[in-house]
Amino acid sequence: MNRDWNGFWEARTHRTEDGWSAEMRIPWSSLGFKATDGRVIMGLIAGRYIARLDERHVFPVTLHPDISNAEIKPSLAQDVEIRGVESGPPLYVSPYVLSGVDRTRDVDLGLPPTSEVPREVGLDVKLGLTNNLTLDLTANTDFAQVESDALQVNLDRFNLFFPEKRQFFQERASTFQFQLGDGSRLFHSRRIGLGDDGSPRRILGGARLVGRAGEWDVGVLSMQVDGSALDGGENDGVVRVRRSVLDGLSSIGGMVTSKVTGAGTDFSMGVDTELHLGGDHFLIVQGAQSRNAREEAFGPDVAFGERSLGRIRLERRRGSGTGFETEVEYSGRAFDPRLGFEERGNHTAFKARAFRSWNPEDSWAVRNRVYLNGRAWVDNETGSVSTALGRVRWEAIMNGGHYWNTAVNFTWERLDETLELPGGTVAPGEYGGLNLFSYLWFNRAMPLSGEGNVWVGQFMDGWRFNVWAAPTWVVSPHLALTGGYRVHRLWFPDRDQRVDADEATFRVSGALNASFSAEAFFQYSMAADRMAANVRLRYRFAEGRDLYLVVDEVRDVASHLDPELVPLGRSDRRLLLKYGHTFRW
Secondary structure, eight states, X not given: OOTTOOOSOEEEEEEETTEEEEEEEOOHHHHOOOOBTTEEEEEEOEEEEEGGGTEEEEESOOOOTTSTTGGGOGGGSEEEEEESOOOOOOEEEEEEEEEEEEEEEOTTTTOOOEEEOOEEEEEEEEEESSSSEEEEEEESOOOTTSOOOOOOOOOSSSOOOOOOOOHHHHTTGGGGOOBOSTTOBSOOGGGTTBOTTSOBOOEEEEEEEEEEETTEXXXXXXXEEEEETTXXXXXXXXXXXXXXXXXXXXXEEEEEEEEEXXXXXXXXXXXXXXXXXXXXXXXXXXXXXXXXXXXXXXXXXOOTGGGEEEEEEEEEOOSSEEEEEEEEEEEOTTOOOTTSBOSSOSEEEEEEEEEEEEOOSSSSEEEEEEEEEEEEEEETTTOSEEEEEEEEEEEEEEXXXXXXXXXXXXXXXXXXXXXXXXXXXXOSEEEEEEEEEEEEEEOTTSSEEEEEEEEEEEETTEEEEEEEEEEEEEEETTEEEEEEEEEEEEEEGGGTEEXXXXXXXXXXXXXXXXXXXXXXXXEEETTTTEEEEEEEEEEEEETTEEEEEXXXXXXXXXXXXXXXXXXXXXXXXXXXXXXXXOEEO
C-alpha cells in the first residue's frame, strides 16, 4: 500500500440536513492497470472514521480487533469488474517559474544588509513506462512552498531528527523505507540537498523510478546536488527492492545507497527480511554495512564488523490480549550511513517490551493497554552500559476518541565527555533517576481541542520540568487556529545553573474556497534565541495549476548585544512568487 500516493484526482463534498456526501473523480491514467479482453478487476474498500465516536465504518470488511489495518488489506477488498476501459501510460510535464527577493542582515559581522533577486525555472516530468513502473524526472528542483522546519535545540548527546517535508521525496517514500529500529534508517531523503555542515545545497536535478517489476517492488533514485567552491557537487543514489514470499505475510529485500563527491564514494548496503512464523509471531532480521571515504579517521585497519549493523527482532503482534517485542541490535564504530540517519552509533542494544490490551464495556476508556519496557545500550569500546531505561506505561482511548498516555521512567546515563547545554554543562559521570510523563490528546473533531504533556523528574545531576499545551480552535470550516507553548527548564542546584528552553508556536490555517488557501506558522525558541515565520498563500486555478506566494523570515535574538542599540542579530528574509503548470497527455 502506498500512503504517499498523490496522483491527479478531484473531490467534492456536500452537506445537507440529512448528513453529507463525498464524490471523488480519479482519471484512469492516474491508477495504472492492465486490461484483459477489455475487462479489469479491481479491489474496493470504502471506509469512514467517526472521530467523535471512535468508530470505523468499513465496506465490505467486518473489522476484528486482532487484525492490524484490516480496513486496508487487499485480500479483504470487494472485487469490482470494470469493462470497456483502457489505461495508457500517463505523461505529466510540470514546468515552473519563480522569482522574489532574498535579504540577509548580519549585525555581528558589521556589514550592511545584502539583497538578491532569485530568478528560477525548473521542470518535473512524470512518465508511466508501463502499468506498474513510473519514471519521474526533475530539473532545478524547487521546494519554495514547503513549510519551514520546527526549531529544535539539542538537550542531550544524540542526533536530532528532522522529518522530510519536500513533496518530491514524500511521494512513494514508503518504497524507499529501510528502518533500523527506533528512528534510525539506512536511507533518509532529508540528507539529499544538505552539506556536511547542514547548510542547504541546490538540487540540480535527478530521476526516480518506482513501481513493480514482476514480483518485486522496485525503487531507484539518483539526484545531482550542486556544491560549493571548495568541495564541488555530489551525486546521491539509492536502489531499493522488496518482495513478498511464502504466505504473503513475509518479505525479503535489499538496499544500496551511494554518495559520490570529489573526496570519494560512500556506500551503504543492507538486506532485510520479515518472516511470519505463524499465528501472531513475526521475526525481523536486518544486516547493513557502510564503506566510506572517511574511514581513515578510524585507523588503517577497520574490521568487517566495525563497519556493520545487525538487528534481530521477534514480535507477537496483537490488537488485543498479550503481545511482546524483543530486539538485539549491534552498530559498529565505523558504521556511518551517509544518506541515512542513526540516532546513536557504536553500540550494542538490548530491548524488550511486553503489553496487555483489553477493551472494557461500559467504561470511560474503550481501549486500554499497559506496557512494560526495558532497554540497555552498551558501548562497544568499553563494554559498559551507556544508557538504560525501565518504563511502565499505560495508554487509553477514551469515549469520544480522546487519548491519554502516562508513564513512569527510570533512566541511567553514563557520560564519558562533558555535555554542553545552552546555559549549562554536565560533567562526565554516572547519573540515574526517576521521571514522570503524561500526554493527553483531545479529539480533533471538536471545535475546541488540542494536546499537551507534562514531563517532570530527574535529569542527569539536576531536574527537568517540561510542560506543553497546544490548543486548537476550529473557528469555522474555513479557519483553524493552533497555538502552543512549552515551558522547559533544566535545573542543576549543585552548580547553580539553569537552562531555559521554552518554545512557542502559532499556526493559522485558512481556506476561502477550494481554490484559495493560506497557511502561516510562527515559532520562537528561547534556547536558540531565534524567531521564525513562514507564510504560504496558494491559489489553485485548476488541478496542476498553482500560484504560490511564500514569505520566510528567521531572526536571531541577539541577547548578547545591547537591546537598546541592536535588538536583533542575524536575520534572513525571503519573499518568493512561484507558478507551476502541469500539462497532461
